[in-house]
Amino acid sequence: MCKSRRAVMASRPTSRSCSGNTASNSSSSSSSSVASNASSSASLVALRNSLLALRNSRQETPTLYPFSEISAVTNKFVASSSRRCSLRGKDVVVFRRPFRGDPAALPARLVAVCRSHHSSLVRLLGASLAGGTIYLVYEHSPGAPLADCLRNPRNPKFTPLSSWTSRIQVAADLAQGLDYIHHHSATIHNCIKASNILVIEPHFRAKICHFGAADLAGDILAKTNADADKEAAAADAEISPLSSPSRKLKRSDSRRMKIEGTRGYMAPELLAGGNISWRSDVYALGVVLLELLSGEEPIKHRFDERHNNFHRVSLIETAREAIGPAEYSAEKERRGRVRHWVDRRLRDSYPVEAAEHLIRVALRCVEAEAAARPDMTWVAGKISKIFLDSKSWEEKLSVPTEFSVSFAPR
Incomplete structure (x- = not known):
């Protein structure tokens, strides 16, 4: 009996010890679970805060700056x-x-423009109004104007856009950016040209500058007259089956805007005193596409020794001569003319078929009749297809990394 009682007494501390260990393990597990939950909660809070910050940054209210502040930071221009x-x-x-x-x-229009965000547009941050002048504040994007990338007077033989894929990337960015302006921002740009396009390294992405400038400056006014809207809608229905931006736009001062336009990028209807529209934007983009392909200016004046005078050379005309009527031109001859016309700094390293397709898209954009020009959704779709075909062409040319070549004797 005593022996049994001693055995029981001896076993009690062991039982207490095990109980203590169990409690300790339970406490450790509980604290670990609490720490894990706390960590997860902290992660969720951090994620929520970052999303709120991103949303707030994208919905940042545009600023109407006092003119005194603009004048001070710009040294009065x-x-x-x-x-x-x-x-x-x-x-x-x-x-x-x-x-x-x-x-x-102005405040309402400024908010509407600043709500628009696209990777191919330089972002507008705010504006200031003083007297008869508006001051537009854009974020700074490091890059070089497309005009300088294509034509550097200090080194005419060099271009940073020396590969076909870099140029077709710029073309795709421009088409998508202008499509966004027309169909998502319900406005027009009115100043598409090579000097208003930034090329940003290292991947040669393009951004359109001065987005919203024509709208905010009052160059473009929405037609509020119901009869004018009906007239424009009827005209659009008669001349083109393609979709167009829902908002009808007009030019506030035809003669003055004609003077401000840039020769070579102005559609024929503008030169004749007509109204600006999304179709005139499409025309200007077509000219830029031809510049990308050829590296040449839209208009040049060359000296004719035979007649002892200068004559005007249009990039559009030379592109049409290179393509020629498809039904009257053999494929081999036509592609030879295309190779001769395309920028020689590409060193003949590009898919000729893709180049020919892009020339044809550009020539559709610069049709003399505004009604014959496609809308930007069509243009962007065609250029995206050419871009994908060009990437496939580039991948086929790349050397497989899994193979090695040895010239050592066996």
């Missing part, structure tokens, strides 16, 4: 109509242009 500067801690570029709109409508 001495000897320049644009100025890169630091404004409220941001690296920006400020442009000025004549204002012809309604000052009371």
Whole structure:
């Protein structure tokens, strides 16, 4: 009996010890679970905060800057109509242009333009109005104008866009950006040209500058007259089956806008005093596409020794001569002309069929009749297809990395 009682007494501490270990393990497991839950909660909070910050940054209210602040940071625009500067801690570029709109409508229009975000557009941050001038504040995007990339007077034989894929990438970015302007922002650009396009390294992506400038400056006014809307809709239905932006736009000052336009990029209807429209944007883009392909300016004047005078050479005309009527031109001859016309700095390293297709798209854009020009959705789709075909062509040319070549004797 005593022995049994001693055995029981001896066993009690062991039982307590096991109980203590179990409690300790339970406590450790519980604290680990709490720590894990706390960590997960912290991660969720951090994720929520980052998403809120992203949403707030994208919905940032555009700023109407006081003119005194703009004047101070730009040094009153001495000897320049644009100025890169630091404004409220941001690296920006400020442009000025004549204002012809309604000052009371500016805040609402500014909010509408600043809500638009696209990777191919330089973002507008705000504006300032003083007298008859509007000052537009854009984010600074590091890059070089497309015109300088294609035509550097210091080194005409060099171009950073020396590969076919870099040029077709720029073309795709421009088409998608302008398609966004027309169909998602319900406005037009009105100043598409090579000097208003930035090429950004290292991947040679393109951004369109001055988005919203024509709208905010009052160059473009929405037609509020119901009869005018019906007339424009009927005209669109008669001349083209293609879709067009729902908003009808007109030019506020035909003669003045004609003077401000850039020769070579202006559609024939603008030269004749007609109204600006999304079709005139398409025309200008077509000219830029031809520049990308050839590296040449839209218009050049060459000296004719035979007649002892200068004659005007249009890039559109030379492109049409290179393509020629398909039904009257043998494929081999036509592709020979295309190779001769395309920028020689590409060193003949590009898919000729893709180049020919892009020339044809560009020539559709620069049709003399505005009604014959396609809308940007069609253009962007065609260029995207050419881009994908060009990437496939590039992949076929690349050397497989799994193979090695040895020239050593066996």
